[in-house]
Amino acid sequence: MKAKWLVSLILFVVLAAGCSHSNRFEVEGRIESVDAEKSVLHVSGFEVKVKNAEGYRVGDHIKAVLESPYADKDVYDPAKTKTVSIEKGSP
Numbered sequence: 874m875k876a877k878w879l880v881s882l883i884l885f886v887v888l889a890a891g892c893s894h895s896n897r898f899e900v901e902g903r904i905e906s907v908d909a910e911k912s913v914l915h916v917s918g919f920e921v922k923v924k925n926a927e928g929y930r931v932g933d934h935i936k937a938v939l940e941s942p943y944a945d946k947d948v949y950d951p952a953k954t955k956t957v958s959i960e961k962g963s964p
Contacts, residue, residue, distance in 0.1 A: 896941040904933045920951040936960045
């Protein structure tokens with residue numbers, strides 16, 4: 874009986890976790906400004922959080938994947954958006 878209950882609980886947790894996918898989107902363009910104090914790059918109207926802002930310069934081209942906690946809405950909240958990955962490159 875405990876085994877069935879445990880399997881049911883595990884299945885519920887897996888299904889619940891699968892329903893909470895975050896909304897990922899890509900931002901690509903040239904860096905418009907660098908805020909070294911906040912470790913933020915401004916690209917195409919978006920704030921891209923980075924670990925080391927000193928490694929980036931205005932005019933550098935980047936491609937970043939950002940993640941929003943709002944999976945069911947098209948909402949951009951810079952305070953709650955995380956940077957998943959970032960690449961420097963050419964357009």
